[in-house]
Amino acid sequence: MSFSIVLQQNTSEDNRLDKTLTDLYTLxxxxxxxxxxxxxxxxxxxxxxxxxxxxxxxxxxxxxxxxITNISAYRGNLSQIDMKVDVLSSWATEIRNCQGIVYKQExxxxxYLDDGTFKCYQNPLMGSFQFPNGFNSxxxxxxVAGNTxx
Amino acid sequence: xxxxxxxxxxxVQGRVNCDNDPPVPVLLCYVTWEGTITASGNTxxxxxxxxxxxxxxxxxxxxxCSMAMTTTNPEYASWSTGTVAAxxxxxxxxxxxxxxxxxFRYDTSNICRGYVPTSxxxxxxxxxxxxxxxxxxxxxxxxxxxxxxxxxxxxxKSTDYTPTWVNGVPTFIAPNAYYKSSYDEKTISASTxxxxxxxxxxxxxxxxxxxxxxxxxGTTGDDESESEGGDGDFENAxxxxxxxxxxxxxxxxxxxxxxxxxxxxxxQALGDYLWSDLFSLDTFKKLFSDPxxxxxxxxxxxxxxSTNEGNVxxxxxxxxxxxxxxxxxxxxxxCGSVTLPExxxxxxxxxxxxxxxxxxxxxxxxxxxxxxxxxxxxHVVYHVDVLSGACVCFIQCDNTIRxxxxxxCGASIPITANDWTxxxxxxxxxxxxxxxxxxxLGAGTAAAGxxxxxxxxxxxxLVGGVASQVLASKPRVEHSGSLAGMGGLLxxxxxxxxxxxxxxAVPSGQNVFTGYPSxxxxxxxxxxxxxxxxxxxxxxxxxxxxxxxxIQAYLEAGVIL
Numbered sequence: 008m009s010f011s012i013v014l015q016q017n018t019s020e021d022n023r024l025d026k027t028l029t030d031l032y033t034l035x036x037x038x039x040x041x042x043x044x045x046x047x048x049x050x051x052x053x054x055x056x057x058x059x060x061x062x063x064x065x066x067x068x069x070x071x072x073x074x075i076t077n078i079s080a081y082r083g084n085l086s087q088i089d090m091k092v093d094v095l096s097s098w099a100t101e102i103r104n105c106q107g108i109v110y111k112q113e114x115x116x117x118x119y120l121d122d123g124t125f126k127c128y129q130n131p132l133m134g135s136f137q138f139p140n141g142f143n144s145x146x147x148x149x150x151v152a153g154n155t156x157x
Numbered sequence: 158x159x160x161x162x163x164x165x166x167x168x169v170q171g172r173v174n175c176d177n178d179p180p181v182p183v184l185l186c187y188v189t190w191e192g193t194i195t196a197s198g199n200t201x202x203x204x205x206x207x208x209x210x211x212x213x214x215x216x217x218x219x220x221x222c223s224m225a226m227t228t229t230n231p232e233y234a235s236w237s238t239g240t241v242a243a244x245x246x247x248x249x250x251x252x253x254x255x256x257x258x259x260x261f262r263y264d265t266s267n268i269c270r271g272y273v274p275t276s277x278x279x280x281x282x283x284x285x286x287x288x289x290x291x292x293x294x295x296x297x298x299x300x301x302x303x304x305x306x307x308x309x310x311x312x313x314k315s316t317d318y319t320p321t322w323v324n325g326v327p328t329f330i331a332p333n334a335y336y337k338s339s340y341d342e343k344t345i346s347a348s349t350x351x352x353x354x355x356x357x358x359x360x361x362x363x364x365x366x367x368x369x370x371x372x373x374x375g376t377t378g379d380d381e382s383e384s385e386g387g388d389g390d391f392e393n394a395x396x397x398x399x400x401x402x403x404x405x406x407x408x409x410x411x412x413x414x415x416x417x418x419x420x421x422x423x424x425q426a427l428g429d430y431l432w433s434d435l436f437s438l439d440t441f442k443k444l445f446s447d448p449x450x451x452x453x454x455x456x457x458x459x460x461x462x463s464t465n466e467g468n469v470x471x472x473x474x475x476x477x478x479x480x481x482x483x484x485x486x487x488x489x490x491x492c493g494s495v496t497l498p499e500x501x502x503x504x505x506x507x508x509x510x511x512x513x514x515x516x517x518x519x520x521x522x523x524x525x526x527x528x529x530x531x532x533x534x535x536h537v538v539y540h541v542d543v544l545s546g547a548c549v550c551f552i553q554c555d556n557t558i559r560x561x562x563x564x565x566c567g568a569s570i571p572i573t574a575n576d577w578t579x580x581x582x583x584x585x586x587x588x589x590x591x592x593x594x595x596x597x598l599g600a601g602t603a604a605a606g607x608x609x610x611x612x613x614x615x616x617x618x619l620v621g622g623v624a625s626q627v628l629a630s631k632p633r634v635e636h637s638g639s640l641a642g643m644g645g646l647l648x649x650x651x652x653x654x655x656x657x658x659x660x661x662a663v664p665s666g667q668n669v670f671t672g673y674p675s676x677x678x679x680x681x682x683x684x685x686x687x688x689x690x691x692x693x694x695x696x697x698x699x700x701x702x703x704x705x706x707x708i709q710a711y712l713e714a715g716v717i718l
Contacts, residue, residue: 023717045703094704095711101700102708103682103718107693111672111715113686118503120674125505127659132500134656138537139493141651142459142518147424148483148543148567149417150453151471 010038010068012049014075014088017063021074024099031061044069045092055080064090071097397556400538403487414453416483416544418464423480424455427469430476455570457646459518460488460541486544492537492652497530500658506531512657514636517550519645520564522637522655530554537652541566546642565641672715681718689715 012034019026034051042048047066051058055078064073073090080086095102109115110122419427431449451471464481497513499506508527516522517537536553546567552560636655640648667673672687681690690712695705 020717022711022715045701092704094700094707095716098698098700098704098708101698102695102712104680104697105693105695106678106680107690107712109675109677109679109681109684109688110691111687111689112675112684113668113672113688115677115679115684116668116673116675117677118501118673120676121504122674124671124674126662127505127510128662130660132658132660134500134658135653136495136497136656137653138495138651140490141492141649142490142539142566143650144461145457145459145646146418146461147421147570148454148456148458149419149424149427149469149480150455150544151415151417151469152451152453 010049011035011066012051012088013065013067014058014061015063015065016060017074021093022095024095024102026063026072026093026096028063028065032057038068044071046090047073048087048089050081050085050087052084053086054084055086058086058088061088063093064088398558399553400489400540400551400558403485403489403540414544415470416486417469417480418462418483419469419480423469423478426478427476427480430478449572452572455572456546456567457570457643458541458543458546458567459646459650460490460543460566462486462488462543483543486542488541488543490539490541492539494534494536495654496534497532497654497656499532501661505659505661510659514655515552516637516649516653516655517562517564518648518650518652519548519566519640520550520562521640522635523560523562525552525560525654529559535654539566543567564645566645568643568646685718687715688718689713 013030014032014034015028015030017026017028019028032053034053036051038049047069058078061078062075064075065071066073072093074093075088076091077089078086079089111124462483462485464483466479467482469476469478469480469482500511505511506527511527511531513525513527513530514522515525515535515537518539533554538551538553539548540551541548544567546565546569548564548566550560550562550564551558552562554560664670669687672689681688681693693709693712695708698705698708700708
């Protein structure tokens, strides 16, 4: 089976859907032994030192992208590259078409929901508001028995 | 006969009013068609097969004709060998999943216009809506269109008509003329979808039935196995409750007592009179053996009732001392309004995180329910009885009075030895009344005789604690006792609100790293940035099951879109 693997450098977070990738090497060959499409392990003829800067790979034949989890050096200028599928990047378009209940979001929020996200200091803010009017007079009131006789 | 290759997507009952004949019930069937409608220049052409079908039974149809719609006659599709202006036309589309009419686009003129020429040559007119006449006996739907041969369905007339459109449905057709065709009646075969499905005779614009019981208007189900709840009326009505009117009856108007509002010098003059030889016991009424019995009380009140000038009369003895006589026993004091704004614009502005208290003159400090007053306008009004000194304070939140407090704003001035004792004892009891110096823990735990330090497991964890933890660890302290009588006179004379808000600890750009609370349903392509998703419906993915679970876990833990 003709096999092409693009070795790349990923500088993005693991949990980002769209990775920032830099292509470093493209290796062509034939897949001699069986390997998992989710955790493929391939033996390539390349120096380990040159592969050391690679942390990401794309295998078009598998339709997936991978984190490089390990690179092992073998005799005869052979290196074994162990990979694990990056599900987010591999299925980014399909994931974006899905629906769900978003309960934490960077740009779309409802701050009236209390989910314990926010922390508070022990010294609260003290405020006050004064009403515009009050009792502004003072008078004697003398109550007497009988009518006014008027 | 060939079938009509049309799909009747909407049938509306209408009437054709005629001059001298009774109205004829008709079906107005709006049609759509399969196939691509092409536009070339100013002509819109329907698929040929459609034209073939429609042509059958009609004469004088040019092979080069097209079913065109004009901008001036938006509902009017005509065969015409001429060109028509390009523009917006009206189309209907049936949603394939719901079978409902989901799209209806009007021309800007929104007028359905049709006319019948006195003679028809070279063209045939087929209206959209196509007016059909239903023969229930034969179950035939018969098209009514203008033709050169006129058979009276109603009188001939060429009049523009304008239907009344309600929610996209014409509800009434003004007088118009339709001619019954002279050609063979066209039978709509059974294969024509919904051509005579009378269930859609009623307007098909139906409300969407919510399956979510918490959506307004949601259903609860009749079966015991159905979900319960969600059947609130979702009507948040609030009535206006204003402070009541002052009582119309008073002790002053009873005639048994009178009240005066003397100045300091007038009061001194009265005192001099009572202790002078000018006051003759012989002229004193027999009801009193002691002139002081006629003086019911002297007090200080912080209000100014309306008065009339006159001499003070004690026990029907005119003292000759000029003194304003109080004409109203009850007085209103409007302290005005204050709007309590949110500070954070979020849940921290509300209970239990933000605390609100109000100081009320002659009453003291009282707690307010933060949820009731936050974001609302508070209006404080006192009703005062100048005779007893009693007062009632109303606190109105927007339109409704939500708080009533009773206080004492009159301070008695002792004029006898008994009075002195009573006043002093009263002042002492007020000072030791319930509510002074009692502290309770914020979480509702009462502590007698003072403040008890909060004891919580893992107190170190409270460093940077969440708002609820901070609240629970703080004691609640009363801010005043009762401020009645002379105590109230010595106190602050205007109301004010005290508010305690949490001080939030928010790292710069926290939303980028952790997101902020959301809880909305979204298609993930409509959001960007840090996102945590629960209950995602992962459809359309051809990944393995293990990958799908990993995607679900990522979404719940947080991804960056």
